[in-house]
Amino acid sequence: MPFLKSRFKYLFGTTKGLILVAIALIAIETALFGMLSGPMAELGVRDIVVRVFGMRLLPNEREGRIIILYHSIAMAVVAIETYMITSILKMGEFYRKTVRVLITVGYLFAMIFGMLFAYWGHNWAFHGLYISGLALIFFGGVLLTIALWPWNKEYYQPDKDYARTKSGVDMERVAFFATALTTVISALFGAVPGSFFGNGFEVFLAENVIRFPEKTTMQYSVIGHLHIMLALIAIMITLIIGRWLNFKGILHKIAMPLMILGTVVLNLGVWGVATPLEPIAHMIIYVGATPSMVAALLLLIWSWGKLIREGTAQYKKPTFFQKLAALVRDPLKFGPTWQMLFMNFTTSGIGIFMAVRxxxxxxxxxxxxxxxxxxxxxxxxxxxIATIILMYYGDMIGLKGKIRQLYGWLIIFFSDVALAGVTAFEMKRLFISEAEQQPLVNGLMYAIDFGLGSLLVVLAGIMVWRLVDLFKPQGRWSEEAPQELAQEVSK
Amino acid sequence: MKYWRHLLTFILIGFLTACIPVNLDTPVPAYDSGIDPNNWVMVPSGEFLSSQFNELINLDHDFEIMVTDVTVNQYIAFVNQALLEGKIKIGEFQGKPALIGFYPGDPFHGIKHEIQIDAGDYLLVPLNDPASRFTFDGKQFVVKEGWGNHPMTNVSWFGSWTYCGYYGWRLPSEKEWEKAARGVDGRPYPWGWELALNNANFYASRDPFEDMNLVGSRTSPVGFYNGKTYDGYITLNSPSPYGLYDMAGNVWQWLGDVQFQEGFSDRLMAGGSKDTYDKDLRIWVRNSAPPMYYGPAAGFRCVR
Structure with missing residues (x-):
């Protein structure tokens, strides 16, 4: 009994334990439900999975199933970010504990009961529990926003190296606060149409209605909601990574106001799609996205500069290659911002190119x-976003030496191979005709599956190691139990 | 080091495999499904369950619809006849050689992304496109060997509209098409409630026409999925409740609705195709493209 109690206390009562549980559940869910579509379906794996697990997949319920799947994974990611925020920023103990309880119960309910409802017949009690889970997460978000209130003197920034107002208000905390606040509001922006469509059982995927000029306000809300929630999750992880790396100095002072401005304007633009402002909403979104992306770029410039400075301290006049070696010597510190840069090729660049042409x-x-x-x-x-979380997690659990190098570089390599494949697949019509595409499609699918599959294997390796570790009386888990992320912020 | 060498070799092989050129004239197995593409069936007026969410709606007229998609044989016969009569002509469309025909234009509302389609000559089918299932020697169009009983593809919406109009017919509206495909009981597929690999021709359905290493999925002869066995390949008899074949899979079918919504200049397509996963074979799934689009997975059938 003490064995179980201590492990339970670690897994559900400590920052690193909670993050481990959420990552493990996302990994299991991704591996299982990833077998229901794409190449796995082609190979017949889907049929086996459906039979073995007794799933009930009706054709006209596919969109509803997928929406619940997306939400259940997203809620776990939101929970991970919340654990990080509540560990890396100062806040009242009551808020810290309550937010964690709400969000943990919430995402577990949303994930477990949502998926049971969606893929194993329609037990409406499960649907109710799924909705309860989402509601708990929402309340957790409200409390987190209150906890992040930056105009409390206790949280003022005394150090002039960081962005702050004349009176000492911590601008980074304002950025966290603005992101949390707009996330809560944007969640409502999805909850209202969600209830509307859910009650009529008329779900839809945004990508299927995008070309139709006539969209209802509720449809616009759903489209806005999914875009802004993902953007806010990305903004939040950027802020978290900045805090972890101890982003400061002049670039921090420029970046934080930009991040706040970008977040607020981006949200106003997205909320605007459901109002008469719709015709200019996209312009507002571009205006908002630009400062946010510039802020992320400033973080990248600062962190790469720091890595190079620290890694070449022993040289009087470092050469280009010495600087490069210093930059990439720690993949877990280099990787998150590299992935942010890589994102411009796979997401932002593609999005802008599509919008322009x-x-x-x-x-x-x-x-x-x-x-x-x-x-x-x-x-x-x-x-x-997932790979950035995994790289931070790798540092969090104290990976060192060759294992740290291997873990970091494999995540970067496999994910970038897969995402480059996805990007080429998306854009293939620019350089190959429908009739002649098959060999290229095969090659790209190999790259995508190889990359994503290998990434899951790396993750599985870490998860198995952590599972085995839990059986040790004085495993790493026991060292991690008292550790908080605020203590591990880079010097 | 050895591991990385193997890994790089593997990636290089994958990359080179992706660069293999595709011979689009690779021979296709010749099968006769026994279904006559000249047949029509009557779809009665009345209520039916429509869309993904089974709304009960009323279709207020009877109509007849082709049992199969228009075949390459049928289309090429029309082209040669209509050319002789001067109803269509050889010309250029957007700088490329094409068979062109007159279209009286769409209403235009100036809505964002709307394409202005004025009265004029538009592309019916491209000439010199390697994916086409016919050849043209400057005078006569000829069906490529083995493709005559396959659905006509690489045909634009204008090409489909012109074909149907030439004979005094028209393209089906979305609601007509849907009722013809699923009858009245709200089923997701023309033949019923579940989809098996040998119900229809879709991506990676392992039919005798596909070669996923090279040419990919290819069309099957119209009416192929009728319960017959072809050289050991067993098909399930998969007609719609009114006896139509290929209402799911094989080729997307152009629909006749113009300005389906105000400012929507695309034309709808339905039925999924050889190139789409099974999810797109559900009857209510919509695809769309501008009317000048043509591709190896888009065909049509007519109503009257």
């Missing part, structure tokens, strides 16, 4: 081709 190129193709680009680019962004 939409009528000349993309709208001349069938809608199903456009659907591939739309779904591809946000899957790529989600995967990039």
């Amino acid at each position: 939409l009528d000349e190129i993309f709208r001349l193709w069938p809608a199903r081709e456009e659907r591939i680009e739309l779904t591809g680019h946000w899957h790529a962004l989600s995967a990039i």
Whole structure:
């Protein structure tokens, strides 16, 4: 009994334990439900999985199933970010504990009961518990926002190296606060149409209605919601990584106001799609996205500069190659910002290119081709966010030496191979005809499956190691139990 | 080091495999499904369950619809006849040689992304496109060997509209097409409630026409999935409740609705195709493309 009690206390009562549980559940869910589509379906694996697990998949319920699947994974990611925020930032103990309880119960309910409802027949009690889970997460978000209130003198920034107002308000905390606040509001932006469509059982995937000029306000809300939630998750992880790396100095002072401005304007633009402002909403979104992306770029410049400075301290006049070696010597510190840069090729770049040439190129193709680009680019962004979390997690659990190098570089290599494949797959019509595409499609699918599959194997390796570790009386888990992320912020 | 060498070799092989050129004239197995593409069936007026969410709607007229997609044989016969009569002509469309025909234009509302389609000559089928299932020697169009009983592809919406109009017919509206495909009981597939690999021709359905290493999925002869066995390949008899074949898979079918929504200049397509996963074979799934689009997975059938 003490064995179970101590492990339970670690897994559900400590920062690193909670993050481990959430990552493990996402890994299991991704591995299992990833076998229901794409090449796995082609190979017949889907049919085996459906039979073995007794799933009930009706054709007209596919969109509803997928929406619940997306939500259940996203909620676990939101929970991970929340654990990180509540560990790396100062806040009242009551808020810290309550937020964690709410979000943990919430995402577990949403994930377990949501998936049971969606894939194993329609037990409406499960649906109720799924909705309860989402509601708990929402309340957790409200409390987190209150906990992050930056105008509390206790949280003022005394150090002039960081962005702050004249009176000492911590601008980074304002950025966290603004992101949390807009996330809560944007969740409502999805919850209202979600209830509307859910009650009528008329779900839809945004990519399937994108070309139709007549969309209802509720449809616009759903489209806005999914875009802004993913953007906010990305903004939040950027802020978290900045805090972990101890982002400071002049670039921090420029970046934080930009991040706050970008987050607020981006949200206003997205909320605007459901108002008479819709015709100019996209322009507002571009205006908002630009400062946010510039802020992320400043973090990249600062962190790469720091890695190079620290790695070449022993040289009087370091050469280019010495600087390069210093930059890449720690993949877990280099990787997150590299992935942010890589994101520009797989997500932002593609999105901007599509927006600029939409009528000349993309709208001349069938809608199903456009659907591939739309779904591809946000899957790529989600995967990039996941890899950034995994790299931070690798540092968190104290990977060192060759294992640290291997873990970090394998994540970067496998994910970038897969995402480059996805990007080429999305854009293939620019350079190959429908009739002649098969060998290219095969090659790209090999790259994508090889990359994603290998990434899951790396993750599985870490998870198995952590599982074995839990059986040791004084395993790493016992060392991690008292550790908080605020203590591990880079010097 | 050895591991990395193997890994790089593997990636290089994958990359080179992806660069293999595709011979689009690779011979295709010749099978006769026994289904006559000249047949039509009557679809009665009345209520039916429509869309993904089974809304009960009423279709207020009877109509007849082709039992199969228009075949390459049928289309090429039309082209040669209509050319002789001067109803269509050889010309250029957007700088490329094409068979062109007159279209009276769409209403235009100036809505964002709407394409202005004025009265004029538009592309019916491209000439010199390697994916086409016919050849043209400057005078006569000829069906490529083995493809005559396959659905006509690489045909634009204008090409489909012109074919149907030439004979006094028209393209089906979305609602007509849907009722013809699923009858009245709300089923997701023309033949019923579940999809097996040998119900229809879709991506990686392992039919005798596909070669996923090279040419990919290819069309099957119209009416192929009728319960017959072809050289050991057993098909399930998969007609719609009114006896139509290929209402799911094989080729997307152009629909006749113009300005389906105000400002929507695309034309709808339905039925999924040889190149799509099974999810797109569900009857209510919509695809769309501008009317000048043509591709190896888009065909049509007519109603009257």
